[in-house]
Amino acid sequence: MYRQTDIPHPEPTRLGELKRLPRPLYGHRETLPNRAIPRRHRHPWAQLSYAARGVVEVATPEARFIAPPDRAVWIPPGRLHGVRCSRDSEIRSLYLDPEACDLEWPDCHVLEVQPLLRELIRAFGELPVLYDREGADNRLAQVLLDRLRAAPRVPLMLPWxxxxxxxxxxxxxxxxxxxxxxxxxxxxxxxxxxxxxxxxxxxxxxxxxxxxxxxxxxxxxxxxxxxxxxxxxxxxxxxxxxxxxxxxxxxxxxxxxxxxxxxxxxx
CATH class of the missing domain: 1.10.10.60 (Homeodomain-like)
Structure with missing residues (x-):
């Protein structure tokens, strides 16, 4: 279940400015997190790095993870990483409170993005950052999380x-x-x-x-x-x-x- 706490200020535009996520699942299409950050960094929430078009690569000290458009990389909270993408990529990053979303995966890995999950990510990206937590928007977020939990892992990892x-x-x-x-x-x-x-x-x-x-x-x-x-x-x-x-x-x-x-x- 989601935590019942709201952020009483306008929609944030910079991930680094946030003290906590505006919703347990965050990933508006027009916000700055939808870009590659090649320098090594970390954040206190989990990330699903996904390219709707192009190829995204996530580099950690231990491995390189790569995802074409039917794949995505899961990055757990606190993991040092950098993100690169191919030219003309279109990124759809999701940021999650793992505990609130019941997705506490401790390791980086690549997931298969099946057609339904792909469409859910697309639809979720069109919602406001501060989407309604009591109505249809919240139900869409929960279905997205359910399909994410069921997504198969794939071995697109290069150990370093x-x-x-x-x-x-x-x-x-x-x-x-x-x-x-x-x-x-x-x-x-x-x-x-x-x-x-x-x-x-x-x-x-x-x-x-x-x-x-x-x-x-x-x-x-x-x-x-x-x-x-x-x-x-x-x-x-x-x-x-x-x-x-x-x-x-x-x-x-x-x-x-x-x-x-x-x-x-x-x-």
Whole structure:
């Protein structure tokens, strides 16, 4: 149930100015929170970062989470994070009091935004910030929360190492996904044995080097696909020598082809 407390002042426009949310569920379409904030920051409420168009990426010290339009990233209260988005993205962020909304998920993760949930987010964004808590607007908010609780989790997460040398290695791959990035070359550059580097990489990320590199490349492909680039061009730009290899890797990672995963239908 929602807490029965109201904010007796005009609608806020800056999230950082709020002492508490104006409603337990907050996400008006025209307010400033509907933009990407790449610098690392945190806030005392939870956030659902969602792009109605484009691709949104949430970076925490532990991982990178990416969401095309049929996905969204859940960020728990107090979690240090930055948000980036692809060009021409249209963000629909939701901010929540987790206790009041009965959504106390402690970890960042990616959720599937099914068609009904997508339409509920769109409709909720049209409500006033201080929507009526006793009428139809409140009922719409509760249905949205119900569908959010039922949303399936999906593994669109790239774990990030903390060891400085591995962090720089991962940044190189993220910045140049088209480069070969062989583990033996990185080991030679760092002056360590390839086996030692492989063990350290798995210990820090939970993934083998090749699997991590593949996931990083595929994450780099999503904004390009959403922007409408040719699949063949995206494959080459992300380090794949053939279209078939790219599609096979994409299907292995996401369980779908590139065309099936990226939903270009705007809100």
């Amino acid at each position: 190492p903390r060891e400085p040398r591995l962090t720089r290695l991962c940044q190189r791959i993220q910045e140049r996904p088209d480069a070969p990035h062989r583990l033996s070359d990185h080991a030679r550059r760092l002056g360590v044995a390839e086996r030692t580097l492989s063990r350290a990489f798995r210990a820090q990320t939970g993934l083998g080097f090749r699997r991590w590199r593949q996931r990083c490349r595929l994450f780099a492909a999503l904004p390009r696909l959403e922007a409408g680039e040719r699949v063949t061009d995206v494959a080459l730009a992300c380090g794949y020598e053939s279209l078939s290899a790219f599609i096979a890797a994409f299907r292995e990672e996401f369980g779908r082809t590139p065309g099936e995963l990226v939903n270009r239908a705007p809100l």
